[in-house]
Amino acid sequence: MLASAIFVVSLVSHIEVLIVLITFTIALTFAAKIVKRFGKSMTFFAPLALIAFLLNYYVFPVGLLTATNLALRLFAVIASSSLFFLTTTPDELEQVMRWFHLPPDLVMIFVIAVRFVPVLFLDALQIMDAQKSRGLEFEKGNLMKRLRNTIPLLVPLIAVAVNRSLELAEAMDSRAYGATKRPTSLYVLKYNFSDYFTTIAGIVMSSFGIYFALFGRLW
Amino acid sequence: MSQVLSVTPSSQAESLISIRALSYRYYASSRYVLNNVNLEIQKGEVVVIAGKSGSGKSTLLRAINGLIPHQHSGDYSGKVIVDGLEVLSAKMSELATKVGYIFQNPENQIFMFSVERDIAFGLENLSFKTPDIREKVDWALNTLGIRDLALRAPHELSDGQKQRVAIAGSIIMGQKILIFDEPTSLLDPYTASNVIRIIKNLHDDLGITILIVEHRLDLVSQIANRIIVLDEGKIVFDGEPRQVMYSSNLSVHGVTEPTIIRTTKLLDPGATGPGKSYPLTTHELAHELRKQVPRIGVFQKGSHEFGTNR
Numbered sequence: 001m002l003a004s005a006i007f008v009v010s011l012v013s014h015i016e017v018l019i020v021l022i023t024f025t026i027a028l029t030f031a032a033k034i035v036k037r038f039g040k041s042m043t044f045f046a047p048l049a050l051i052a053f054l055l056n057y058y059v060f061p062v063g064l065l066t067a068t069n070l071a072l073r074l075f076a077v078i079a080s081s082s083l084f085f086l087t088t089t090p091d092e093l094e095q096v097m098r099w100f101h102l103p104p105d106l107v108m109i110f111v112i113a114v115r116f117v118p119v120l121f122l123d124a125l126q127i128m129d130a131q132k133s134r135g136l137e138f139e140k141g142n143l144m145k146r147l148r149n150t151i152p153l154l155v156p157l158i159a160v161a162v163n164r165s166l167e168l169a170e171a172m173d174s175r176a177y178g179a180t181k182r183p184t185s186l187y188v189l190k191y192n193f194s195d196y197f198t199t200i201a202g203i204v205m206s207s208f209g210i211y212f213a214l215f216g217r218l219w
Numbered sequence: 220m221s222q223v224l225s226v227t228p229s230s231q232a233e234s235l236i237s238i239r240a241l242s243y244r245y246y247a248s249s250r251y252v253l254n255n256v257n258l259e260i261q262k263g264e265v266v267v268i269a270g271k272s273g274s275g276k277s278t279l280l281r282a283i284n285g286l287i288p289h290q291h292s293g294d295y296s297g298k299v300i301v302d303g304l305e306v307l308s309a310k311m312s313e314l315a316t317k318v319g320y321i322f323q324n325p326e327n328q329i330f331m332f333s334v335e336r337d338i339a340f341g342l343e344n345l346s347f348k349t350p351d352i353r354e355k356v357d358w359a360l361n362t363l364g365i366r367d368l369a370l371r372a373p374h375e376l377s378d379g380q381k382q383r384v385a386i387a388g389s390i391i392m393g394q395k396i397l398i399f400d401e402p403t404s405l406l407d408p409y410t411a412s413n414v415i416r417i418i419k420n421l422h423d424d425l426g427i428t429i430l431i432v433e434h435r436l437d438l439v440s441q442i443a444n445r446i447i448v449l450d451e452g453k454i455v456f457d458g459e460p461r462q463v464m465y466s467s468n469l470s471v472h473g474v475t476e477p478t479i480i481r482t483t484k485l486l487d488p489g490a491t492g493p494g495k496s497y498p499l500t501t502h503e504l505a506h507e508l509r510k511q512v513p514r515i516g517v518f519q520k521g522s523h524e525f526g527t528n529r
Contacts, residue, residue, distance in 0.1 A: 091332040108330075115330060118374040164327055170286050171328035174320040175388065176344040179312030186339040186352050 006077060008209035015065070017212055018072040021205060025079045028198070034086045041082040049075040090114045099189050104181065112168065120161060127156045234300075235396065235428055236260040236283055241297035242452075243278060243287060252278045254452035256297070262395070265422050265429045267439045267460070270449035271473020276432045279449065280398045282306065283430070285314035302395055315341065318396045319389030323404055325381040326373070328388070334376070335360065335369040338387045345392065359387040362425075363417065379410035386417065390427070397421065399431045403438060411438060418442060437477045440464065441500060448472050465497045479504050 008021055029038040053071035056062050062070075088096075090111070097107045128138065131152050138149050172178075191199075238258040244251045252275045260266055268276045281287040288295040289311045299306040302317045322328050331337040338359050342352045360366045363383045368376065376384065382402065389397060399418065403411035419442045421427045433439045440446065446463045448456035450472045456463045463469070464480045476484075483497050483504060498504040 089332065091336060094332070111332070112330060115332060115373065119326060167322060167324070167327040168330070170281075170290060171320070171322055172330065173286060173290055173311050174284055174315055174318075175328075175341040176312040176315040176392065177340075179310075179315075179344045180346045182346065183343045184346050184349060184352065185343055186336055186349065186356060188349050 006080075008076075008205055014212055015069055015072060017208065018069070018076055021076050022072065022079055024201065024205070025076070025083055029083055029086075031194070032083070032087050034083075037086050038079075038082055041086065042079065045078045045082065046075060049078065095185065095187060095189050098183075098185060104178075104183055108172075108177075116161075116164070119164070120157065123160050124153065124157050127153055127160070130156075234259040235262045235264075235302055237298075237300040238279075238282070239298045239300075241279075241282060241299060242294075243282060243296075244294040245278075246292045246294075248293075251294075252452050253282065256452070256454060258447070258454065258457075260428065260430070262428055263422070263426055264445055265419075265443050266431070266445045266447060267436065267443040268430060268432045268447045268449060269434050269436060269469070269472075269474040271434065274449040274473065275452040276449050277400055278452075280320070280400060280430060280432055283396070284318040284320045284398055285309065285311050286320075289314075312344070315394075316345070316392045317394060318398060319386075319392070319394040320398045321382070321385050321389055321400065321402060323401045325378070325385035328385050329373040329381060332372060333369070334365065334371050334373070334384050337373065337384060338391055340388060341392045355391055359391050362390070362421075363387045377410075378406055379413060382406065382410075382414050383417065386421070390421065390425070394427070396428045396430065399429070401432055401434075403433070403435075415439065415442060434473060435475045436460075436464070436469075437475075440477050448474060461497065461499050464499075483507070 008017065026038075029035050049071045052074050053067050056067035056070050057064065094107060094111050097110065098104075132138070136149065136152055138146070138153070140146075141149070236258070237260075238256055241253055241256045241258075242251055243253040252273075254275075256275075256279065258279075268279060270276045278287060281291070282299055283301060283306070285301075285306050287293070288307060295307070301309075301314065304313060304317060306314060329337045331340060335356050339352050339356050342355060347355075357366075360369055363386055365380065365383050365387060368380060368384070373381065373384070386397075397418075402414055402418070406414060415438045418429055418431070422429050422442070429442075431439050431443070436446070440460045443460050446456065446458065446460045447454055448463065448469060455472060456467060456469070458466075464476055465483075469476050477499070479498055479500065486508075487497075498507045
């Protein structure tokens with residue numbers, strides 16, 4: 001659905017198509033029972049679309065229609081991205097990557113990058129505390145000074161991450177990583193009704209996108 | 220003063236791990252971390268390898284599971300044979316099925332997004348079929364008592380739980396040897412003794428040969444049947460724990476002796492001769508004290524309080 005939305009918004013500039021796309025995305029959030037979380041996510045990110053509208057309308061004289069169009073495009077991408085990340089766990093995403101036969105190393109890079117986000121976040125907090133206790137004030141000073149202040153955070157963080165990665169590589173080797181080019185999986189992905197439905201809906205949307213891009217109208 | 224107390228077992232051919240004249244120097248280092256090490260480890264042993272930092276104990280473990288020389292380049296000479304496989308010529312993935320390695324920080328060896336996916340990691344790499352992986356994962360979850368954690372994400376686990384997940388992921392391929400690199404160093408005393416109990420169960424129930432690197436011997440000496448002390452890349456002591464700890468002063472080699480041993484040595488300065496049977500556990504110490512000083516020696520098994528006869 002996300003792919004289809006990006007495809008459509010990059011091809012089509014018709015407001016009615018964008019409205020259909022956004023409506024369909026919102027309908028899917030009802031079907032997935034994630035309306036509340038989707039609402040929260042959108043209240044955080046949707047102002048970006050508003051800013052895009054205001055910038056385009058007032059700063060660059062592009063006209064009301066074009067400004068609305070651009071804002072709706074952005075909104076459509078944000079909405080479908082939210083839908084995607086709220087309905088798909090990283091574990092499922094990893095399985096999909098395997099299902100598409102992406103190289104195992106690439107899949108593992110993705111897995112480790114996402115898996116270690118909370119770990120590195122905790123590392124960063126610990127380093128911040130250590131540096132604060134040595135008298136560093138992250139919150140003080142002008143923008144340049146604050147930027148410079150991130151160096152005592154980033155340098156140890158990178159060092160910690162590199163050390164972790166070395167032990168990680170040892171641990172992976174100790175558990176037969178790379179024994180085969182086609183590792184199997186504990187879970188097997190199966191297409192169910194909702195998968196078929198969204199896939200077909202995505203294909204239909206994309207086809208309309210192509211049609212509109214070519215002919216500029218429905219009939 | 221240094222001595223190797225136990226003689227190398229005569230049946231070398233049957234050794235599960237056989238290390239002959241192993242020397243190793245890391246790339247760009249002038250110092251040999253391991254210096255002509257000879258060692259035979261039999262099936263079913265629980266071996267504690269102790270020594271100060273830089274004595275070569277972790278390097279020795281890495282030489283057994285193949286990370287040295289396969290992942291670390293350096294100057295390697297000698298022969299290491301693990302369950303019939305020569306480490307130098309075997310593939311890392313072959314060695315992984317023989318030796319499980321539990322690192323000091325289990326956080327760094329849990330890669331996947333859920334506990335059961337992580338436990339399955341080794342079997343997935345070996346291209347096992349899904350039903351077989353499921354069966355073995357269920358077995359590992361039950362063996363380590365972590366079935367209720369199966370679908371949890373790694374960042375939701377406590378340190379002790381992470382340690383258990385790491386162990387489950389390391390026995391899943393049916394490894395006969397488990398290596399623990401300072402398994403209790405990051406844990407609180409209660410969790411640490413739980414981990415030691417788990418290690419003992421793995422040995423008793425599954426017959427797994429255990430190698431543990433530690434420099435604090437309080438907990439591990441109770442489950443070990445052999446202690447090896449390394450210093451400057453050489454084996455300086457090798458023998459049965461009681462024998463090693465009462466025949467020598469291990470603190471000069473950077474090893475913290477168990478409190479029981481230090482107490483006994485303080486109470487009886489002559490407690491260093493070979494052949495004597497001195498206590499290794501709290502119960503044994505209490506029994507010994509009671510024999511020597513009956514007046515204060517009332518200690519009831521199962522309780523943790525000392526009393527007096529009067």
